[in-house]
Amino acid sequence: MKQEKIFKIESEFVGERLDQYLVKAFEDKSRSFITNLIKNGDVLVNGNQVKPGYSLKLNDQIYVAINEPKSLDLEPVNLDLDIVYEDSYLLVVNKPEGLVVHPAESYDGPTLVHGLLYQSDELSSINGVKRPGIVHRIDKDTSGLLIVAKNDIAHQRLSEAFSKHEVKRIYTALVYGKIDVLKGVIDMPIGRHRTNRLKMAVDPEGKRAVTHFKVLEQFDKYTLIECELETGRTHQIRVHMAHIGYPIVGDPIYGPKDVIGDTGQFLHAHTLTFVHPIKNEHMTFTVDMPESFKQMLNKLR
Secondary structure (H helix, E strand, O other), rough: EEEEEEEEHHHHHHHOEEEHHHHHHOOOOOOOHHHHHHHHHOOOOEEEEOOOOEEEEEEOOOEEEEEEEOOOOOOOOOOOOOOEEOOOOOOEEEEOOOOOOOOOOOOOOHHHHHHHHHHOOOOOOOOOOOOOOOOOOOOOOOEEEEEEEEOHHHHHHHHHHHOOOOEEEEEEEEOOOOOOOOOEEEEEEEEEEOOOOOOEEEEOEEEOOOOEEEEEEEEEOOOEEEEEEEOOOOOHHHHHHHHHHEEEEEOOOOOOOOOOOOOOOOEEEEEEEEOOOOOOOOOEOOOOOHHHHHHHHHHHH
16 A cells, blocks of 8 residues: 655745655654655655755645555564553563564564564554564663654654663673772773674774763672663673673673573663653653572672
8 A cells, every 4th residue: 555645835835855844744754754755766856756855946746655564574472571661652661681672584583572562552663564663672681671662753753862862771780700990981982893793892993882880789709780871882781891801790792601590691771761752751760670680699699
């Protein structure tokens, strides 16, 4: 199914950018959605493909074709997800360790997305049929809070908030070694590992990455810390802590080969603070660490 519309430009819109005109014409669509429509050739001006910044002229005829979203080829799965908040625009879910966030070519088992499809009637479509609603991710073996968008406007605004570092994310982590300072800031760029493409690494040519940490509790050979992300690079906390000599306990990629426990790295996203993209309200959510993490700390104590 295709939604088709034709607009004829009147004098009051002469000189306006094409993308800005269409964002106002389609209030339920995000700016990035409109931009992609234009770039993909689904918008024609007088029968010709133009750029998003095209300056409108009197009597220009704009043809717009919007393909209806493809039906999801993912089967909903009842994963009994812990949804800590939900309204008409977004939800906040406490992801358990061991659960992949969305399907990928390398993984076709049940994911958070499968569970969300079972428990939510609406999810945004910006990220395509394999990643509906997914604004940001945490690793499979990291537990904790994620924001999920239920429509494209909320998704777009949340994505912008993340890109501007306006979303506060705080993690609890157990690391190897006894950190000899009470707090610190790791400001080191991160990029794809030069030889192992499955890993990330501190790289002078990578993107800026900043992690703030403080010590919560010290043990004989381990330290419990709290980390706040200023940026959100892939594997950021895991890479940063390993680079300064204190890898996350249980991390099979950046830590010792002999991992402790069988639930993945001891890393938990416990607090999430952001401004609601529609209601403009400040929101903060906090969740307790999983039982496996608590049991590990009890053993060390």
